[in-house]
Amino acid sequence: MELPFAESWRIKMVEPIRPSSRQEREQWIRDCHYNVFQLPAWQVYIDLLTDSGTGAMSDRQWSAMMMGDESYAGARSFFKMKDTITRLTGFGYVIPTHQGRAAENVLFSALVKEGDVVPGNSHFDTTKGHIESRKAKAVDCTIAESRDTQLEHPFKGNVDTEMLDRVISENPDKVPFIIVTITNNTAGGQPVSLENLRQVRRVADKYGKRVIFDSARFAENAYFIKTREEGQANRSIKEIVRDMFDLADGMTMSAKKDAIVNMGGFIATRHEDWFEGAKRFAIPFEGYLTYGGMNGRDMEALAVGLDENTEFDNLHTRIHQVQFLASLLDEYGIPYQRPAGGHAIFVDASKVLTNVPKEEFPAQTLTVELYLEAGIRGCEIGYILADRDPVTRENRFGGLDLLRLAIPRRTYTDNHMRVIAAALKNVYDRRESITRGYVITEEAPLMRHFTVKLAPAEQ
Ligand SMILES: *Cc1c(COP(=O)(O)O)cnc(C)c1O
Numbered sequence: 141m142e143l144p145f146a147e148s149w150r151i152k153m154v155e156p157i158r159p160s161s162r163q164e165r166e167q168w169i170r171d172c173h174y175n176v177f178q179l180p181a182w183q184v185y186i187d188l189l190t191d192s193g194t195g196a197m198s199d200r201q202w203s204a205m206m207m208g209d210e211s212y213a214g215a216r217s218f219f220k221m222k223d224t225i226t227r228l229t230g231f232g233y234v235i236p237t238h239q240g241r242a243a244e245n246v247l248f249s250a251l252v253k254e255g256d257v258v259p260g261n262s263h264f265d266t267t268k269g270h271i272e273s274r275k276a277k278a279v280d281c282t283i284a285e286s287r288d289t290q291l292e293h294p295f296k297g298n299v300d301t302e303m304l305d306r307v308i309s310e311n312p313d314k315v316p317f318i319i320v321t322i323t324n325n326t327a328g329g330q331p332v333s334l335e336n337l338r339q340v341r342r343v344a345d346k347y348g349k350r351v352i353f354d355s356a357r358f359a360e361n362a363y364f365i366k367t368r369e370e371g372q373a374n375r376s377i378k379e380i381v382r383d384m385f386d387l388a389d390g391m392t393m394s395a396k397k398d399a400i401v402n403m404g405g406f407i408a409t410r411h412e413d414w415f416e417g418a419k420r421f422a423i424p425f426e427g428y429l430t431y432g433g434m435n436g437r438d439m440e441a442l443a444v445g446l447d448e449n450t451e452f453d454n455l456h457t458r459i460h461q462v463q464f465l466a467s468l469l470d471e472y473g474i475p476y477q478r479p480a481g482g483h484a485i486f487v488d489a490s491k492v493l494t495n496v497p498k499e500e501f502p503a504q505t506l507t508v509e510l511y512l513e514a515g516i517r518g519c520e521i522g523y524i525l526a527d528r529d530p531v532t533r534e535n536r537f538g539g540l541d542l543l544r545l546a547i548p549r550r551t552y553t554d555n556h557m558r559v560i561a562a563a564l565k566n567v568y569d570r571r572e573s574i575t576r577g578y579v580i581t582e583e584a585p586l587m588r589h590f591t592v593k594l595a596p597a598e599q
Contacts, residue, residue: 145460148453149550152199159185160515173593174508174578176517185515186556188545191483193396193403195549198448201400201441208437213428217436217443221406224443228378228450229385231408233415235422238433239405240356240394241266246425247352247392247407250417252276257311260319260354261299262286262326265525265587267319267354267392279307286327289477289488289540294368295333296477297324297361299340308347318344321354322361322384326521328542329357329481331364334372334383341387350389350411356397358384360482363455377450390414397483400445400549404438449549458482462547464554468561474568477542484546487564489522492571498523500577500597503541506567509574510543514563519544524580525589 160168160183172178181187187194209216222234237243248270252258256276263271263278271278281303286296299320308315320340324330344351362380366372372380385391390409395401407418419429426432431439448454459482466480469487477486489503496502503522510516522541529536545560567574582593 148457149198157185158182162512165512165515169508169511173581173595174504175589175592175594176507176511176519177590179511179517183515184511184517186552186560187517188484188547188560189517189519191397191546191548192394193401194551195400195402196551197400197402197441197445198550200448201444204440204444205437208435208440210436212431214430215436215439217439218430221439221443224446225406225408228381228446229391229408230382231385231390231410233409233412235407235415235418235426235429236432236434236439237405237407237422237426239396239403240354240392241270241405242426242433243392243394243405243407244270244354246421247390247414247418248274249421249425250414251316253316255314256316257307257314258317258319259304259307259315261297261321261332262324263319264321264325264354264356267321281307282324282327286324286330287540289328289475289486289491289542292478294479295331295336295364296479297322297327297330297332298336299332301336301339301343304340305343305346308343308349312347315347315349317350317352317389319352319354320388321356323357323364323482325356325483328477328486329360329483330477331361331368331482333369334365334380335369337384337387350414351387353385353388353391355391356394357482358391358393359398359449359455360459362450363452363459364482366452377452377455381450395442395445398446398449399442400449401438401442404434404442406432406442458547458549461552461554461557465545465547465557465561468557469564472561472565472568474564477540484544486521486540487518487543487545488540489543490541492568493574493577495572495575496577498537498541499535500579501541501594502577503543504594505574505577506543508578509567510563513567514559516545516560516563519546520589524592527586527588 168183252274254275259279261282268278281300283298283300285293362377395404475488475491489506493502504520507520521544526536576597578594
């Protein structure tokens with residue numbers, strides 16, 4: 141018989157986790173005003189809040205940490221990291237930063253100014269924040285297919301290049317660069333095809349513009365190119381990664397994702413002028429150019445992580461687990477953004493809790509129900525996250541209302557996936573009886589989801 145699939149690693153160190161009782165969870169979630177960000181992590185059994193910085197490092201990464209060179213300037217660990225990045229991407233200039241948003245802050249300080257227009261595919265919220273805080277505009281040119289969760293499309297993260305062309309032609313002097321997020325996090329961890337990246341390059345060249353990749357999950361993106369795009373099946377991940385970056389001028393990176401470290405990030409580029417511009421901000425914001433907020437040991441682990449996670453086996457194990465969870469949801473008929481993305485499953489709460497009015501936040505309600513059911517912490521990517529309209533101060537109900545289940549890398553087993561799916565099924569089975577959601581009792585003016593306080597709507 142054919143041998144079943146199994147992980148491409150075995151486990152050398154474990155961390156105990158503890159299930160709790162429903163009674164305990166009812167108390168805990170009340171205590172934190174129905175906002176899972178406020179839960180102490182020990183009150184969580186399976187933590188799917190994010191895949192950022194929550195992965196498990198390998199034995200090679202831990203041993204590399206012992207080789208950390210903690211020299212203030214010119215540490216050996218920096219050059220090891222830089223050489224790895226240059227080998228993978230072709231970018232000769234590298235600036236370390238303490239995480240991804242810091243890379244955005246440093247580079248955009250040099251490149252983005254008031255009145256600018258930055259087109260891209262569903263800018264990540266920190267990316268958008270760093271554009272808008274400079275009084276520039278982020279224009280989302282993601283293909284329309286990404287907004288229909290039930291539509292199957294192999295590259296739902298793609299850029300609508302006709303729209304991109306139009307945006308640049310209407311603002312020829314206001315576009316400092318195009319930014320392509322790989323994979324497209326906000327659209328559901330959806331990949332961008334190599335063909336689409338080539339089309340973006342063509343549009344950029346037509347107008348003499350440069351292209352940045354927001355690269356947090358570039359390796360997962362390369363995996364999808366290999367497994368879904370015509371003519372790519374027999375190529376190595378590293379070959380595909382190089383082809384991708386050959387189409388860009390620079391990158392920002394949150395190493396907490398595809399470099400599988402707990403903290404870290406960087407900027408890389410092929411252009412000296414971008415490097416010189418970013419340098420001026422890197423030193424005051426992050427630190428000297430050969431550490432930028434990172435320890436020597438962390439740069440060592442980052443270098444090894446990048447190398448390991450651009451190998452097929454590691455990525456195959458990871459994506460297989462996300463797809464395994466998706467297959468269980470398929471079995472139970474639970475709707476999510478299709479096909480499953482690279483780092484998470486996004487359950488379509490508006491299609492599950494159809495009796496909860498949108499004013500009572502269905503995705504947040506589903507997040508709380510899943511926690512109450514089994515101590516699983518997901519995250520609302522919906523109407524609460526969308527904040528209020530800056531002008532009318534009305535809630536924004538125009539987008540999708542999703543429960544994100546982000547899967548940390550190399551952290552949980554397929555048995556945990558079975559628990560997650562079963563818990564969701566239990567909630568799904570009683571969905572008709574869930575008719576009321578939550579109302580906001582306290583909220584911050586911006587990025588309210590982290591600190592918002594809620595109360596059950598029926599009271
Ligand atoms: C996480 C993320 C960022 C920001 O990185 P941090 O390390 O969290 O600061 C930027 N872009 C994308 C696509 C991300 O997923």
